[in-house]
Amino acid sequence: MTTHSQPVASSFKTFWNLLRPHTLTASFIPVSIGSILALIDGNFHLGLFLAMLIASLLIQAATNMFNEYYDYKRGLDNENSIGIGGAIVRDGVAPKTILNLALLFFGIATLLGIYICYESSWWIALIGTICMFAAYLYTGGPVPIAYTPFGELVAGFFMGEVIIGISYYIHTGTVPAHVLLIAIPSSITIGLLLTANNIRDLDNDKENGRKTLVILLGKSNSIVFLGSMFTIAYALIVIYVILGIISPFTLISLISIPLAFKAVKGFIGKTEPIQMMPAFVYTAKTNTIMGFLIIIGLLIGHIFS
Template structure:
């Protein structure tokens, strides 16, 4: 890990932290950079995309409310960030995030290295989660008690992903929880905040991106397979077996397009064909996942010990952006025609 210097602080590092997990000494960077990195906000973009999808679906039914969408998106981003921090805390307390763990090796950890303060961690985490909770309370007051079901279910799944007496990740339920959260709960919940109802077609529209986020988690857990097995953690890839889990990830990636095609046919949302622009990355996913992870990184490879998760993340990011673009284009066409 390289040591950060003053030139890396400020907006330049903030933007880098939004794109990736910078390999820096977080004790030597400015506070905002430190917690953007430790909160792993580079993956929080997935929550923002879910919110935007839900908002665009609401716009299609003429119930769009920009201030509510902004509040929902900020609340989801804060909840996701807080969940990342809480999960790091529990994995550290459970002895999972040890110095030799993939999590500590692929990016800075709140409890690894020097200069990390438990008090600061608790204050920042409490602030982030309190802000998310405050937004949730406002949304319940603004849109009705039905929002509470989405908020509480999502909060419980996020908080008990790595925590509590039976952490979902440890018993093979983490992948299912992630699909439910980033699909029906986030996308459907965003729509519900504006429409105060949840039609079946919106649930269908939440499936493609929910599957995409799930493939990212499959990739992450495949990368950590041997380490997790040694710690007694039974993630879905461990339950299924390495080979089966790789092909399940390929199947889920293909289902992203099949479920989108179903939405195109059912709702006549032809602009969603834009997602075919992500097919070259789907081909890359298939190429990576057809073979086991190599014993050592190829020459010049960056990101080791991660192998599977990177290509899944990039594929899902492009798919999500094109899905959003397709929804926006469909709205524009419908407004003109």
């Protein structure tokens, strides 16, 4: 019994790590925020919410797999790489298997997208195609977006503004300005996931010819950038409450500020990637906890409105 269960458990762990589950909240939270905002404005369709959520998770998981595949192809991953990636070099998963699985996820997401379009608008097909193309080009293609100074901007825009906007639109048929404003803090913290990742991998990225924002800014300035953008994200929430754009209950998201502080502090004075892993984890936790608290605050505000 033990000899059979261990390989199964090992295979599951490999597959689970391949999805990079700690990053998937960057899809769950924007879809939920957009849908809850639609609910607050009097429109919500459970089937569309679930289809959008699953499709977004699949596209992000596929993006992670493309990242795994192309990092291997370009020689960026090795047995000593820090992080959850490395299923090819550490776990012996065939590169073609990862690529095919990513394409399968894209295929399923496309089918879900057809349902979403049928129930809402066929304009979503164009936007969804652009999103999937951007997801592929993020680490695929001749000049991967993730290897340029625009990685944070593209990741934050598509996974924050665009996903929240689409998630609202499929329920309501419109995207008012306040939805795009509310999307900005989440867009920022999603983009900062890449900043934290690139601070950790700075030396390796330099050696492999990447031109990320972190490389252009330098480590010290990148840490300042990380802290400044966290500050802006939280300040926007306070400003939105003061202006009456969102419920005062969303101020509970400020509880996550200590996590952001630990993320920034965790990079200071560290030189080895393994030493900076806790800081990256705190960055991911900040995005997750802040997002969940915004969702809870919006729901409480809706209930008591």
